[in-house]
Amino acid sequence: MAFLDTYLAETLMILGVLALIIEVAVLGMSTYVLLFLGLSLFASGLLMNIGLLDSNYTTALWSNIVFTLGFAVVLWQPLKRLQDKTDTKPLHNDFADITFVINSDVDDRGLTTHPYSGIQWQLKSHTPIAAGSTVKVTEKQVGVLWVEAI
Template structure:
C-alpha cells in the first residue's frame, strides 16, 4: 500500500489503463462503466503528475468520483446508442452456397432434417420442393437451412 501512495499518480494511470484494457479487450465495451472509471483514473493520475491536483488519497477519491460521474452523464446515451446499433446485413459465405440433392419432399410446413458436418439441420423452404431436386442454401439461421431449387 505504501508503494501505491508514494507513487499515486503513476499507480492511478496504471489502474486506469488496466480498467480500459479489461473493458475494451475482455468485455468488448459491454459494460461501459469500466470505460468511465478507467478514463477518470488515468486523467486524475495525469493531472496529479502535471501538478494540477495534489497527489493525496482524498484528492484522488474525490477527483475520480466527480470525473466518473461527469463522464457517465455526458457519454452514457451516445455510447448506449452505439451499442444498440446492430448490422442486420446478411453475410454470404461458402456455407450459404451449399448445394445438395433433397432426399424427401419439402414443404413450408414439413419437418425435414439434413445432416451436414455432423449436425442435423432443419430444412425450410417458402415453396414445396419434391424429392430428388437439387437445392441450394440461401439463408442460414441457428439450426435451420433455408433452401431453394437450383436453376
C-alpha cells in the first residue's frame, strides 16, 4: 500500500493508458466506457502529478467520477455521430464477377436460378434477356445476382 501512496498519480496515468489501449485495440471503440474512464484516470493522474489536485484516494475517487461524467457528456454526441456514419457506395469485390450463358429467360421477377459456388442464385435483370444469351453479373444481393446481357 505504501507504493500506491507514493506513486498514486503515476499509477492512475498507467491505468488510464491501459484502459485506452484496451478500448481501442481490443474493443475497437465499441463501448466508449473504457474510453471515458481511461481519459479520466489519465487526467486525474496528470493533475495530481502537476500538483493541481491532492494526491490521495478520496481526491482520486471523486475526480475520476467527475471527469468520467464530464468526458461522457462532452464526447458522447460527437463519438455517436462518428459511429453512425455509414458508407452507401456499393462495395466492389471479385466475388461473382463472372460471365455465363443462361438456360432460361431472365427478367426482374427472379424466376430463373443459376448454380454458383454450391448455391442456387436467383437471376434478375432490369431488361428481359432471352435464354442462351451470355450475361455478366452487375450487382449482388442476398441470394440474388443481377445480370445484364453482354
